[in-house]
Amino acid sequence: MNDLASETMTASSKSLGLDFNTPALQRKRRIRAFKDRLARWCVSVGGMAVLGAITLIFFYLAYIVFPMFQGADLEAREPVQPAWLADAGAPLLMAVEEQNEVGMRLDARGQVQFFNAQDMSLMSAVTLPLPAGTQIVSVGRDQPGSNRVAVGLSNGQVMVFEHRYAVTYPNDVRVISPSLAYPFGETPITLDEQGAALDHIAVSLNSGTLMLTGSTGRDLHVLSLGREENMMTGEVTLSEERIALAQIAEPIKELLIDPRHQWLYVINGRATADVFSLRTKELNGRYKLLADGGTEVTHASTLLGGISLMIGDSKGGIQQWFMVRDEDGKQLLKSIRSFQMGNSPITQILPEERRKGFIALDASGQLGVFHSTAHRTLLVQSVSDGAASQIAMSPRADQILVQANGQLQGWTLDNPHPEVSWSSLWSKVWYENYDQPDYIWQSTSANTDAEPKLSLAPLAFGTLKAAFYAMLLAAPLAIAAAIYTAYFMAPAMRGKIKPVIELMEALPTVILGFFAGLFLAPYVEGHLPGIFSLLIFTPVGILLAGFAWSRLPESIRLMVPDGWEAALLIPVILLVGFVSLSMSGHLEVWLFDGNMRAWLSNDLGIPFDQRNALVVGLAMGFAVIPNIYSIAEDAVFSVPKSLTFGSLALGATPWQTLTRVVILTASPGIFSAVMIGMGRAVGETMIVLMATGNTAIMDMNIFEGLRTLAANVAVEMPESAVGGTHYRVLFLSALVLLSFTFVMNTLAELVRQRLRVKYASL
Structure with missing residues (x-):
């Protein structure tokens, strides 16, 4: 077919006296074909490189996060039967010092033996x-x-x-x-x-x-x-x-x-x-303590800090109890959570010295490794053929000594991240000194006795809350502005307005956050009635101005060029804003006894923080508007004019054409714009970092602060120890953020494709 066309073109060109097969033209076509193949290859390689980079980032984050969810590992060393042990009495207590080099043993006769914790040789004995x-x-x-x-x-x-x-x-x-x-x-x-x-x-x-x-x-x-x-x-x-x-x-x-x-x-x-x-x-x-009348308490101990009691029973169960306040303020002993190790009686419970974990030994010689806050059983393993006489754990919780059957045996315990579990990350946890379970993020504290509070739920909630209030402001304004400039506005005015709005996207978000934190937040606090009046009366003023404009004589309305009517709204909006903010103090005196913040807190019971979600919504909405506007405006403007002219020719009004033809045809692009804006709002860091109180709470109140996943990573990553649990949980936050964005973009693409197929026939 191509040969026939080429022969036809050649014959035609010869009849006209033209030659398209000169060496120069052939060389030009070969160079053009090479450039096309090179461009296609570069685009393909670039696209695959982007996909590969995203995949590598995902797997790297998963590689950092995965070790947190592994259990503990216990490795035995060779048991030793030292000669000095034969002359010693029954053990009452054993301990290991910080460096795992010296062990201590106390017997009933009051003899204290210090021995080498590696080869079990006697170092000294004191009575x-x-x-x-x-x-x-x-x-x-x-x-x-x-x-x-x-x-x-x-x-x-x-x-x-x-x-x-x-x-x-x-x-x-x-x-x-x-x-x-x-x-x-x-x-x-x-x-x-x-x-x-x-x-x-x-x-x-x-x-x-x-x-x-x-x-x-x-x-x-x-x-x-x-x-x-x-x-x-x-x-x-x-x-x-x-x-x-x-x-x-x-x-x-x-x-x-x-x-x-x-x-x-x-x-x-x-x-x-x-x-x-x-x-x-x-x-x-x-x-x-025990509901079963046939079960007895066999051992009890406290956890690090002494707040929690760990009660072991004769059927292999372990319960955690601590004091909480009831509704009347009285402190009562409350059962918090339970663990099941086996069926044999618990003979010994040893708490860790630096974490809220503990180990337990039962009468059958099984040793269990647990963590209270995470409600996690990390390991249950036999350490002796029968009942062990005594166990000891090092301060670092990485070495365990067991005396059983006249022998001493050392065990190496690998348990780097016991604090993390699905329940501790995403469910309510009952922490010590709290009156009820709650979602808490508090990675550091003033002392080492405090429980790690690593719930990601308030951070994910804060991320969605900030995005919701930002989109509540940005999406309607951006989409409405995009539709107006693309469909109604005069081309000359559109050529000036669209670049100015898109230029807003170049403004650094750190500047917006700085402005929101240092100026906007205190200004909003001092002018709450004016801010709400502005939000309420601005659309009302625009509608009234439009209604008044439609009632003016046609001779006056024709004085304004078609498509330039929007310029008349600028003084209307400025006037409404000036009046609203000027009347703020008077409204506060007339309606709220001079203090709207106190009225919200005292009369309505709504807490108020100066840096809150309202400030974030205003600042981040301003940052997101250019993204949504630019994409949505291009989508609306790209609707073929033939569809618009055909609808108008069939008798539809401009508004009917807009709502039933233009918006439906542009809906895939508008939806993509909203999703991209949502992704920008979810991943925003500097504005929420500087314009909120960074309080990790779960409250939809627009006057309360918040903390997002991105801001939390930015704040705490420099303070985290590389490879530690806190460090890996921050990487998990990044993985959650990446997964959320990936899922949202995937769903957005599926919806966009369905919209494109549905309205492709218009």
Whole structure:
């Protein structure tokens, strides 16, 4: 077919005396064909490169995020049966120091062995200065990280000591020297004056006051011990105060003291907890810990910070409890969440010293690794063939020592990101010191005891909230302006208006954010009635001006060139704005007693922040308008004039032609403009960073602040430790933002294609 056409063209050209096959023209056609192929190849490679880059970004974000959702891993070292262990008594307590090099072991005879935590060789042994004829019958540990231990003796006395580890570097070699210290003296403290054996003991030191409590059968003994040291002489003075509390009717199984010395928890034999207020010396209440009457409490411990109680039972369950306030303001002990490890009784629960995680050991030799806030069971693994005698965990929570069957065995625990779970990221979580579950983002706190609050829900909500209010302002104005300039406005005026609006897109968003934060936010706060009057009366004023214009004599209306009527609205809008803002103070006095902000907060109960969603909507809407306007205007202007002229020729009015022909034909482009504007609003960073209070709350109130995913990444990424949980959660925020944009763009493209097919016949 092409050959026939070429022959026909050649014959025709020859008949006219023209030659299209000269060497120069052939060379020109070859060069043009080469350029076409090169352009096609470059466009294809560029498009594939963009797709490949986006795909690589997605997989890189997923690569950073994925390790957070992996469980823990426990790796065993070879068990060791040291010779010194055969002469030692039954273990009551074991611990490992910070560097995982020295272990400590305490037995019932008061002997403390310090040993190498790697090869289990004995380093030194110290005997506690116990009174003659006494032995240790109970052990209590202070808060994680304190290394403070109280031992209850068979004669009703208590001895408090600390195991310490001095680090020196002789000849640039690290040497750890373990020792014992007695901050309250080597003389035992009498807790039970009758001399009965202390079955259980608890200890807590707060601001120089040592709180000791012990039990002898059903009798409860509480002693507050103050310690003052003379800075000149070094002399230590002790003061004692005995606290009388109601006696317990059932045998006592566990004693726990709140580190702030506010509560004393007494776990008794009927699986109930008696909570005493140490400040009022009264019983707060008795709480049933286990619903099943056949289940018993086998062990209890506190988490880091001492707020949460972890209760282990005889059927392998572990429950978390802490004090919360009810509607009347009274504090009650509340069950928060539960874990199930197996079917064997829980024999030991050890909290981590730097996180809200813990490990548990049951009677069958299984060890479980858990995290309370994330409500996550990370690992359940057997560490001994039978019941283990004692376990210890290092301060870094990466090494575990187990004594079982006359052997010591070290285990390496890999558990880098226990704080993250689907529930902690997207569901309500009941945090310590909160009265109910809530969505909270608070990645840092003033102390290390606080729970990590890494909920992405308020950030995603803030992102959508900011985009919603921005689009609420930008979309109607931009689309209406695009339709008017493309369909009604005179070409000469359109040539001036369209570049000016598109030029707004070049304005840096940091300038808009700076302006919104430092000027617009305080101005809106001081002129709230004027702002709302402006939003209400501007469209009313435009409609009234249009109505008045239509009632003017035709001779006057014809004086304005066709398509230039919009210029007459400029003084109308300026006049409405000036009157509205000028009357703001008078309206505030007449309607709101001179303070609209106080009226909103006090009378309507609507909180008001100076940097709020209204300011964000105004500033970000101004930034989004050029994007939507430019694309929508091109879509409307690109509608073939033949469709418009044909509709008008058939008798349709210009308005009917606009609504039934032009807008429908341009709807794919208008929809794309709105989606692109939505994507711009969702990904905006600087405006929401500077124009909001950056408060991560979930409230649709237009007068409340917000925090978006993009702004959160910008603020906190420089402060996060590379590879840490906080760092990876920020990458997860970026992945959520990218996925949201991808899904929105995909849906937008599908809708656009359907609209294009539907209205292609117009």
